Amino acid sequence: MTDIKPYKISVPQGKIDLVKKKLELASFPDELENIGWELGTPLSEVQRLTKYWKESFDWRAAESKINEVPQFTTTIEVDDFGQLTTHFIHVKCQVPGVKAIPLLFVHGWPGSFLECFKMLPFLTGGKEGPYFDVVAPSLADFGFSDAAKKRGFNTAKHAELYHKLMLKLGYDEYVAQGGDWGSIIAKFLAMTYGPVHCKSCHLNHVWWVAPPKLTKNPFLWLQYNLQPHSERDKTFLKRRSWFLTQGFGYNHLQGTKPQTVGYSLQDSPVGLLAWIYEKMHDWTDDYKWTDDEILTWVSIYAYSKSGPTASGRIYYNDRHRPQEEMAMVYGPVQSSVPIGYSLFPLDIIVFPVAWGRTTGNVVFEKVHPSGGHFAAHERPEWLADDLRTMFGKGGGAYGVVSGKNGYDSTGNSKL
Numbered sequence: 320m321t322d323i324k325p326y327k328i329s330v331p332q333g334k335i336d337l338v339k340k341k342l343e344l345a346s347f348p349d350e351l352e353n354i355g356w357e358l359g360t361p362l363s364e365v366q367r368l369t370k371y372w373k374e375s376f377d378w379r380a381a382e383s384k385i386n387e388v389p390q391f392t393t394t395i396e397v398d399d400f401g402q403l404t405t406h407f408i409h410v411k412c413q414v415p416g417v418k419a420i421p422l423l424f425v426h427g428w429p430g431s432f433l434e435c436f437k438m439l440p441f442l443t444g445g446k447e448g449p450y451f452d453v454v455a456p457s458l459a460d461f462g463f464s465d466a467a468k469k470r471g472f473n474t475a476k477h478a479e480l481y482h483k484l485m486l487k488l489g490y491d492e493y494v495a496q497g498g499d500w501g502s503i504i505a506k507f508l509a510m511t512y513g514p515v516h517c518k519s520c521h522l523n524h525v526w527w528v529a530p531p532k533l534t535k536n537p538f539l540w541l542q543y544n545l546q547p548h549s550e551r552d553k554t555f556l557k558r559r560s561w562f563l564t565q566g567f568g569y570n571h572l573q574g575t576k577p578q579t580v581g582y583s584l585q586d587s588p589v590g591l592l593a594w595i596y597e598k599m600h601d602w603t604d605d606y607k608w609t610d611d612e613i614l615t616w617v618s619i620y621a622y623s624k625s626g627p628t629a630s631g632r633i634y635y636n637d638r639h640r641p642q643e644e645m646a647m648v649y650g651p652v653q654s655s656v657p658i659g660y661s662l663f664p665l666d667i668i669v670f671p672v673a674w675g676r677t678t679g680n681v682v683f684e685k686v687h688p689s690g691g692h693f694a695a696h697e698r699p700e701w702l703a704d705d706l707r708t709m710f711g712k713g714g715g716a717y718g719v720v721s722g723k724n725g726y727d728s729t730g731n732s733k734l
Contacts, residue, residue, distance in 0.1 A: 322393050322394055323391055323392075323393040323487070323488075324391060324392050324393070325389070325390070325391055326390040326391050326392045326406060326463070327386045327390065328382050328385055328386055328390070328463065329382070330378065330382065330622040334622055335378055335622075338372075338588045338621055338622075339373060341586075341587065341588050341589075342369055342372055342373040342588055342589065343373060345369055345587070345588075345589045347362060347365065347366060347589070348362070349362070350362045356597075356600060356601065359593065359597055360592075360593040360596050360597045360600070364596070365589060365592060365593050365596075368592055368596070368610060368613060368614065369589055369592065371610050371614070372588070372592070372614050376610070376611065376614045378614075378615075378618055378622075381611065381614075381615045381618065385433070385615075388408050388410060388436065388439070389408060389409055389410055390406065390407070390408050390409075391406075391407055391408075391409055392404055392405065392406050392407075392463070393405055393407075393484070393487060395480050395483045395484055395487070396483070397467075397472075397476060397479055397480050397483075398476075398479065399471070399476075400467050400468075400469070400472060400476065401468075403459055403464070403465040403467065403480065404464065404465045405456055405457070405459065405464045405465070405480065405484055406432075406456065406457040406462060406463035406464045406624075407432070407454055407455060407456035407457065407484065408432055408435075408453070408454070408455045409452070409453070409454050409488065410439050410443050410452070410453045411443065411452045412443050412444070412450040412451065412452055413443045413444035413450075414443075414444055414448075414450055417448070417450055418450075419443070419448075419449070419450040419451045419452045420449055420450070420451050420452070420493075420494060420710055420720050421451070421452050421454065421485065421488075421490035421492070421493035421494070421720070422442065422451040422452065422453050422454070422493065422494055422495070422496060422706070423454050423455075423456075423481055423484075423485055423493055423494070423495045423496070423505075423508070424438075424453055424454065424455040424495075424496050424497070424501070424695070425455075425456070425458070425477075425481065425495060425496070425497040425500070425501030425502075425504045425505055426455070426458065426461075426497075426498070426499070426500070426501050427458075427497070427498055427499020427500035427501050427502075427524070428461075428499060428500060428573075428630055428631075428633065428634075429594075429595045429598050429599070429616070429620070429630075430498075430499060430616075430693060430696075431457060431461060431462050431616065431619045431620075432455045432456065432457050432462060433615070433616065433619065433696075434455075434498075434693060434695045434696050435453060435455045435695050436696075437695065437696055437699035438453075438695050438699040438702060438703045439453060441699060441700055441703035441704070441707075442703050442706065442707075447707065448707070448711065449707055449710050449711045451706070452490075454484070454485065454488060454490075454493075456480075456481055456484060458477060458500070458504075458630075458633070459472060459476075459477060459480055460472070460625060460629040460630050460632055460633060461623060461629070461630045462619055462623050462624070463623065463624050464624065465624065465625070466624070466625035466629040466632075467632075470632070470635070470636060470639070471636055471639075471640075472632070472633075472636050473633070473636040473637045473640045473644075474500065474503045474504050474506075474507050474633070474637055474648070475507045475511065475640070475644065475647075477500075477504045477507070477633075478504050478505075478507035478508045478511055478512070479511070481504065481508065482508060482511070482512045482516065482517065485516070486516070491516060492516060492518050492719075492720045492721060493516065493517060493518065493720070494517070494518055494519045494520060494521070494710065494716070494719065494720065495508050495509070495517055495519075495520040495521070496520065496521045496522075496523075496706065497520070497521075497522055497523075497524075498522070498523040498524040498692070498693070498694060498695065499524050499692065500633055501524075502522040502523070502524045502525060502526070503527075503637070503648065505520040505521075505522060506520070506522075506527075506647075506652050507647070508520060509652050509654045509656045509658070509679075510647060510652060510653050510654045513654045513655070513656035514654065514655055514656045517656060518656060518657075518716075518719035518720055519656050519657040519658070519659070519709075519710070519716040519719045520652075520656065520658060520659075521658075521659040521660070521661070521683070521705065521706055521709055522658070522659070522660045522661075522678075523660065523661045523662075523663065523666070523694045523695075523702060524666055524667075524668065524692065525660050525668070525670075525675060525678055526667075526668040527648065527649050527650070528670055528674040528675055528677055528678055529674060529677065530543060530671075530673075530674055531543050531673055531674070531676070531677050535677075536676075536677055539673050539676055539677065542673055543671065543673040543674075548671065549671075551664075551686070552671040552672075554664065555662075555664065555669040555670055555671060556670070556671070558664065558665065558666075558667075558669050559668055559669055559670060562667040562668060566601060566667065569594070569598070570634060572631075573631035573632075573634035573635065574634035574635055574637075574638045575635065575638070577628065577631035577632050577634060577635050578628065580631065581626075581627065581628025581629075581631055582628070584620075584626075584627040584628060584631075585626050585627060585628050588617075588621055591617060591620060591621055591627055592613075592614075592617050595616065595617050595620065596613055596617065598692075599613060599616065599693075602665070602666070602667050602691050602692035602693065603665065603691035603692065603693060603697055604663065604664065604665035604689050604690050604691040604697065605665075606691065606693075606696075606697045651677055651678055651679045652678055652679030652680070653679070654679065654680070655680055656679075656680065656719075657680055657681075657682040657683075657709075657715055657716040657719060658678050658679040658680055658681050658682065658683075659681070659682060659683030659684065659705070659709040659715065659716065660675050660678060660681070660683070660684055660685075661684075661685045661686075661687065661694065661701075661702060661705045662675065662684075662685070662686045662687065663687050663689070663690030663691055663692070663694050663697075663698065664686075664687070664688070664689065664690065664691075665689070665690065665691035665692070666690075666691055666692045666694070667691075667692050672684060672686065682709070682714075682715025682716055683705070683708065683709040683714065683715045683716065685705050685708075687701055
């Protein structure tokens with residue numbers, strides 16, 4: 320563990336100055352009248368945020384605030400890819416004399432390790448347990464972690480990296496939580512390293528589910544097909560259809576030609592802002608983003624170690640993975656580990672509850688009245704409460720961590 324080093328973000332001033340210069344030189348397209356968000360990020364929003372980024376946004380203040388959370392880097396050997404330096408936060412339980420459940424939080428695109436920050440007080444402290452030690456890496460190719468130098472670094476490879484990170488930190492047993500790409504990575508953690516090491520996973524974005532089949536889920540099939548769809552199910556299916564028909568273009572681009580779109584994202588901070596802010600707007604439930612929040616999220620990509628182009632490659636690598644792995648991506652979690660999921664109605668892929676029950680060994684489900692894709696940031700207390708319920712006394716995953724780390728699932732010390 321000698322190469323686990325404390326880390327502070329310190330973007331070179333030259334990078335900041337270059338972004339400011341490009342913002343000063345930016346030119347903007349026209350747009351149709353009275354169009355709103357239908358064609359993408361509105362011109363008025365991009366111009367306003369560009370002006371604020373150029374004249375008022377203080378990255379150094381944002382950087383200082385982020386650096387209040389303990390961050391580290393370490394090198395991990397990944398099969399076929401060599402050593403990769405991984406950036407991560409590691410926040411331990413804040414309750415004196417209490418050990419906690421090791422929780423690996425895995426983000427997606429266009430999020431980052433920042434997504435879990437609002438949940439940290441609820442998970443690592445508070446009046447009620449269980450309590451958690453939270454590890455949240457910057458994914459490889461994202462943020463302040465290394466980028467893989469050859470293609471093929473798919474979600475299975477990501478799972479290998481973060482599993483080895485947890486072992487290196489001394490967590491022989493752990494649980495995982497993920498949304499967006501994090502949900503697929505958590506799925507591979509469960510299938511590859513569970514139930515021995517990855518003891519359970521909770522997901523807040525389960526895009527691979529499908530209607531139950533008579534041959535595989537006869538009782539669920541009967542339940543789903545022999546009664547009318549509820550209004551909630553109809554609303555969820557409508558949201559799902561909107562995303563797949565009107566909001567999926569970015570996925571096709573990054574899944575087929577990430578390098579081409581990457582030139583624009585790398586060279587133009589305005590282009591990067593428009594690309595990411597569209598998702599922050601469309602994928603949330605009327606969340607009131609502040610300008611500082613928006614630009615901090617975008618800046619994590621602008622100032623990332625390998626640049627924003629690298630973060631799009633996960634789409635390509637997962638689409639072009641070995642054919643024999645596709646069933647693992649698009650099928651249920653092939654593991655006995657307990658699975659929990661939380662549904663937020665303005666997520667990009669939502670579904671009838673009966674679909675979610677095909678995910679795997681489901682022991683927890685919760686449908687929330689509001690919220691969207693970035694649940695940990697939009698509804699941090701709700702998502703944290705779901706985790707405490709799932710892993711707490713009486714929950715479906717209570718006791719999954721045996722105590723090899725010195726912990727039990729109540730947040731009490733086994734030592």
